[in-house]
Amino acid sequence: MSKHTFAIGGVHPHDNKISRECALEQLPLAPTVYISVAQHIGAPSVPCVAVGDKVKVGQVIAQPGGFVGAFIHSSVSGTVKSIAPRADLAGRASTHIEIAVEGDEWAEGIDTSDTLVTTIPEDPKAIIEKIRLGGVVGLGGATFPTHVKLSPPPGSKCERVIINGCECEPYLTSDFRTLLEKGEQVVVGAALLKKAMGDVPCTIAIEENKPEAIAHIREVIAKLGYEGIDVMVMKMMYPQGGEKQLIDAVMHRQVGSGALPISVGAVVQNVATALAVYDAVQKGKPIVDNSVTVTGECFPKQANLVVRVGTPLQYIIDYLGGVPESAAKIISGGPMMGRAVANLQAATVKGTGALLFLTEKQTRRAPETGCIRCGKCADACPMGLEPFLLNKLSKAADWDACEANAAQDCIECGCCLYSCPAHIPLLDNIRVGKGSVLSAIRARAAAAKAAAEAAKAAEAAKN
Amino acid sequence: MASTIIWTIAVITVLGLVLALVLYLVAQKFKVEEDPRIDEVEKVMPGANCGGCGFAGCRAFAEAAVKAPNLDNNYCPVGGNDTMAKVAAILGYEVKAKAPMVAVVRCNGTCEARPKVNEYDGYASCYVKSLLYTGDTGCAFGCLGCGDCVNACQFGALSMDPATGLPVVDQEKCTACGACVKACPKHIIELRPQGPRGMRVFVSCINKDKGPVAKKACANACIGCGICAKTCTHEAITVEGNIAYIDPAKCKLCRECEAMCPTGAIHGVNFPKPLDKDAIKERIKARQQKARETAEGNAPAVANKKADAPLGASPSEKVVKVKEDKKDE
Numbered sequence: 001m002s003k004h005t006f007a008i009g010g011v012h013p014h015d016n017k018i019s020r021e022c023a024l025e026q027l028p029l030a031p032t033v034y035i036s037v038a039q040h041i042g043a044p045s046v047p048c049v050a051v052g053d054k055v056k057v058g059q060v061i062a063q064p065g066g067f068v069g070a071f072i073h074s075s076v077s078g079t080v081k082s083i084a085p086r087a088d089l090a091g092r093a094s095t096h097i098e099i100a101v102e103g104d105e106w107a108e109g110i111d112t113s114d115t116l117v118t119t120i121p122e123d124p125k126a127i128i129e130k131i132r133l134g135g136v137v138g139l140g141g142a143t144f145p146t147h148v149k150l151s152p153p154p155g156s157k158c159e160r161v162i163i164n165g166c167e168c169e170p171y172l173t174s175d176f177r178t179l180l181e182k183g184e185q186v187v188v189g190a191a192l193l194k195k196a197m198g199d200v201p202c203t204i205a206i207e208e209n210k211p212e213a214i215a216h217i218r219e220v221i222a223k224l225g226y227e228g229i230d231v232m233v234m235k236m237m238y239p240q241g242g243e244k245q246l247i248d249a250v251m252h253r254q255v256g257s258g259a260l261p262i263s264v265g266a267v268v269q270n271v272a273t274a275l276a277v278y279d280a281v282q283k284g285k286p287i288v289d290n291s292v293t294v295t296g297e298c299f300p301k302q303a304n305l306v307v308r309v310g311t312p313l314q315y316i317i318d319y320l321g322g323v324p325e326s327a328a329k330i331i332s333g334g335p336m337m338g339r340a341v342a343n344l345q346a347a348t349v350k351g352t353g354a355l356l357f358l359t360e361k362q363t364r365r366a367p368e369t370g371c372i373r374c375g376k377c378a379d380a381c382p383m384g385l386e387p388f389l390l391n392k393l394s395k396a397a398d399w400d401a402c403e404a405n406a407a408q409d410c411i412e413c414g415c416c417l418y419s420c421p422a423h424i425p426l427l428d429n430i431r432v433g434k435g436s437v438l439s440a441i442r443a444r445a446a447a448a449k450a451a452a453e454a455a456k457a458a459e460a461a462k463n
Numbered sequence: 464m465a466s467t468i469i470w471t472i473a474v475i476t477v478l479g480l481v482l483a484l485v486l487y488l489v490a491q492k493f494k495v496e497e498d499p500r501i502d503e504v505e506k507v508m509p510g511a512n513c514g515g516c517g518f519a520g521c522r523a524f525a526e527a528a529v530k531a532p533n534l535d536n537n538y539c540p541v542g543g544n545d546t547m548a549k550v551a552a553i554l555g556y557e558v559k560a561k562a563p564m565v566a567v568v569r570c571n572g573t574c575e576a577r578p579k580v581n582e583y584d585g586y587a588s589c590y591v592k593s594l595l596y597t598g599d600t601g602c603a604f605g606c607l608g609c610g611d612c613v614n615a616c617q618f619g620a621l622s623m624d625p626a627t628g629l630p631v632v633d634q635e636k637c638t639a640c641g642a643c644v645k646a647c648p649k650h651i652i653e654l655r656p657q658g659p660r661g662m663r664v665f666v667s668c669i670n671k672d673k674g675p676v677a678k679k680a681c682a683n684a685c686i687g688c689g690i691c692a693k694t695c696t697h698e699a700i701t702v703e704g705n706i707a708y709i710d711p712a713k714c715k716l717c718r719e720c721e722a723m724c725p726t727g728a729i730h731g732v733n734f735p736k737p738l739d740k741d742a743i744k745e746r747i748k749a750r751q752q753k754a755r756e757t758a759e760g761n762a763p764a765v766a767n768k769k770a771d772a773p774l775g776a777s778p779s780e781k782v783v784k785v786k787e788d789k790k791d792e
Contacts, residue, residue: 091597093672329584342581342596365584428586431594 003208005235006245007252009382011415013238013336015209016170019295019302024177026306027319029104033076033310034086034096035061039349040143042068047097053080058107058286060135061097070145071135072097075288075308077105089313089332089346090339096347099310110285116184117282118224120195127196127281134280135287135350140164140241140270141333143351146277149269150196152262158197159265162250163190163274165206165213166234166241169334172354174291175271177304179206179213182275183220189274191226192281197267202229203250204271207236238336239413243268245382257409272353287350292316296357298326307348313355314344328360336414366423377416377426383409387416387426394433399440402433408441410434500553501525507549508542513617515540515640534558540654541618541638562656564639566620566632570606570651571667571728573627577602577681593648601680604670606630606651615646634661634733656711661733664714664721666691668728671704678726685728691720694747719743 038044043065055061055074062072078101086096106112121127132147152158163186167175179186187204194202206214217231232250239245244255246268253264261268269277272290279285287309294303294316301320313330317323323330323344331338333354341355377387385406393401407430416426504525512520516539518527528537534556539546544560551558583592583599589611597603608628613621620636621643623629630643634657644652655665666685670677674686687705699713700720709720709729721729722743731738 087597087603090595091603093603339595342599363584425586425591428588428591432588432590435594 003233003235004205004249005237005240006248006382008384009380009415010237010239010245011380011418012236013170013418015236016297017173017176017209018171018297019173019293019304020176022173022177022302022304024174024181024291024304024306027308027311027316029076029101029308030311030315031101032081032312033099033101033308034312034347035072035075035099035310036086036088036094036096036347036349037062037072038094039072039309039351040070040137040145042066042070042145042148044095045069045072047083047095049080049083049097051080051082054078055080055099056105056107057288058110064145068145068148070137071133071286073135073286073288074099075310076101078102087343087346088349089341089343091342096310111283112285116188118188120188120191121281124196124198127192130281130284131196131277134276134285136273136276136280137287137350138270139272139276139290139351139353141337141351141353143349146269146273149267150193152267156262157265158200158262158267160200160251160267161190161193161197161202162246162266162268163193163202163204163271164241164243164246164268165204165210165217165271166246167210167271168207168236168238168240169336169338170238171295171356172293172334173295174293174304174353176210176213178271178275178291179210180216183213183216184224185278186271186274187217187220187224187226187229188282189276189278190229191224192277193267193269193274194228199228203232204229205232205234205240205246205250207234207240209236239382239411239415242382242411242413244411257406290348290350290352292348292352293354293356294320295354296327297362298324298359299357300324307352309350310347312345312347313341316348316355317344324357326359327357329358329363331356331358336418337412365425368424369422371422371424374421376419376421380415380419382413382415383411385410387430388424390433391424391426391429394429394436397436399433399436403437403440407433408437498529500529503553504528504550507546507553508539509546509638511541511617511638511640513541513638513640513642515638515642529554540564541640543638564654565634565637565657565663566639566641566643567653567655567663567665567667568606568630568632568651569653569665569667569669570604570629570649571683571730572600572602572605572681573629573683576683577605589646590648602670602677602684603672603680604649604651604668605681607649611646611648612643612652615642617642658711658716658733662716662731663711663733664716664718664729664731665709665711666707666728667730669706671706673705677705683727686726688725690723690725691729694719694723719747723747
């Protein structure tokens with residue numbers, strides 16, 4: 001069995017998949033859900049319901065706010081109670097639609113049965129349109145609208161669709177359970193994505209620590225008989241699930257700085273996204289729920305829950321027995337890239353993948369000591385950057401030098417911080433540099449645009 | 464033996480002389496002509512190289528000042544009017560005196576007023592913290608307390624008060640270079656005129672949330688109620704986006720707003736006497752009473768206007784009040 005991985009960097013954290021045996025379980029409906037209108041990359045959606053309206057599950061409640069935007073559907077049936085700003089898990093306020101749950105009535109046109117629909121529509125445009133109407137966004141964490149990703153700019157051509165089943169973050173198991181329990185749907189979703197991109201080959205990449213999933217998906221592909229879909233077994237390595245790293249691992253092609261994956265002919269979609277694509281195209285069911293791993297050594301009741309979008313985190317935790325006393329920190333996402341939850345009243349969004357409970361000992365930071373120039377961070381960086389240098393430049397607020405050393409390419413995977421023997425908060429400082437460089441780039445682009453428009457206006461005034 | 468020593472000395476001396484001549488000729492040939500005034504200006508600058516003027520350092524400021532046709536856009540906040548007068552004398556320009564400024568911290572969310580709702584154990588930097596989340600208190604606008612401003616200050620004018628968790632400005636040391644203003648990711652610090660004898664009144668809060676939300680997060684928050692704006696007889700206060708702002712150019716330091724503020728978000732500093740809230744409230748009441756009485760005696764059109772705005776928002780009343788102030792002076 002040949003195993004693949006990306007060429008540079010990466011670390012080997014212990015995978016700690018302690019919730020891998022927990023089957024997917026439907027979380028009972030919360031009494032009230034709070035659905036954010038800004039739960040994807042791009043323009044926030046515009047609510048199209050009013051307070052007091054009755055809504056059904058799967059009914060559109062917010063329209064996309066721009067081309068890079070997504071439909072948002074009600075995840076429950078009930079009455080709209082309010083449309084008001086509410087704090088997300090980082091405490092930042094955004095507009096949420098509050099819906100009081102009454103029963104569980106689905107909107108018309110949604111097939112809620114379990115029958116597998118394997119016939120693939122012929123027209124790629126129809127598939128992409130259905131994905132758009134289903135409000136599908138990348139569920140790997142970035143929540144980029146999927147229909148935009150599937151509409152490559154003119155001149156670029158997709159050569160391979162990669163379904164990302166690496167789940168390289170420690171602790172997370174929801175993608176693994178999805179592959180195991182909803183493998184058929186994921187494979188049909190992969191076939192749909194393949195069709196949408198013009199019948200290009202498709203690779204489902206799964207890391208070697210999930211042998212059951214690899215065997216199951218191989219079986220399903222053979223059973224369903226789709227041509228051109230294969231499973232690639234990946235070596236365990238973090239951050240293999242990163243888009244650029246996965247393209248390198250599967251296709252041996254490198255995506256340039258600031259370029260999109262399509263520039264090397266790749267389209268990467270997560271396993272959960274493939275499932276959402278299946279639901280949206282074959283069943284007419286938009287994203288109303290997603291699977292969330294709730295785990296941690298100190299958490300007594302591990303679970304992989306299917307949670308309706310907008311469920312308050314507190315409700316999920318209470319369902320599983322509340323916050324354990326030994327837990328010091330709750331992380332939304334994995335331990336490497338996840339963010340600490342500052343507000344348990346916050347509601348889940350489409351991209352919420354996990355809730356991880358860590359003890360005080362697990363989260364404690366060792367005291368920072370001096371850099372010993374060992375170069376471990378540079379070895380670990382999967383983007384080929386020099387974290388020790390970017391750390392210094394960021395601290396010195398030398399944004400030009402940060403940009404020259406490609407701080408903007410940092411994917412914030414945390415490998416540098418993980419590997420540093422001096423416990424220097426490399427990523428924290430690099431994030432500062434990256435943020436400043438990105439805002440400088442945006443300001444330059446805006447200035448160039450304004451200058452071009454002014455020149456155009458002057459030209460027009462002359463004529 | 465002796466001849467070797469003599470030869471060595473002779474060769475080294477001749478070589479030295481020849482090289483010195485070459486260096487002299489090269490220096491003469493490639494001499495950079497520089498305006499001598501740049502050196503003179505640089506000498507009178509404070510030499511802190513803080514960048515508060517907008518240039519990379521004092522030398523860069525001196526070069527720019529010499530090149531510029533006037534001194535309108537070049538001002539050294541650290542040196543202030545004295546330094547600028549010297550620069551103007553060297554360059555033969557005129558310079559307008561500017562009111563001396565000072566950094567003002569617009570957050571009074573002390574530990575008691577603004578309880579923590581979670582614990583931050585990450586890297587101790589306000590900027591890093593602000594990238595991660597809104598902060599460890601319920602207020603999304605307030606001071607993060609990691610001291611980026613303290614680290615940014617080259618003059619040692621800022622320090623964190625452990626009792627309140629907020630930065631404190633030492634007015635004697637603050638040069639108004641603006642480094643802390645740039646360093647604060649929450650944009651809490653503002654440069655304001657120092658005021659006569661250091662007396663100034665400002666709103667020490669920038670929470671733009673609606674009143675009840677702001678009040679819940681912090682007992683000292685500005686709730687945007689607008690009482691201060693209605694009280695002010697100098698049109699110095701505007702309430703925009705649930706936050707009041709006092710225009711230092713219009714403020715007459717009467718401290719009426721400070722007395723009337725229900726949450727204590729308005730601060731007056733360096734006043735010789737402590738604020739006598741009751742006396743000021745009495746004064747305002749008496750004034751309103753008087754205004755009402757005069758309104759009743761006046762033409763009905765004006766009276767109606769005054770009845771609509773009993774707290775002293777009518778233009779005619781303001782004129783009266785301003786005149787009274789001038790008499791006092």
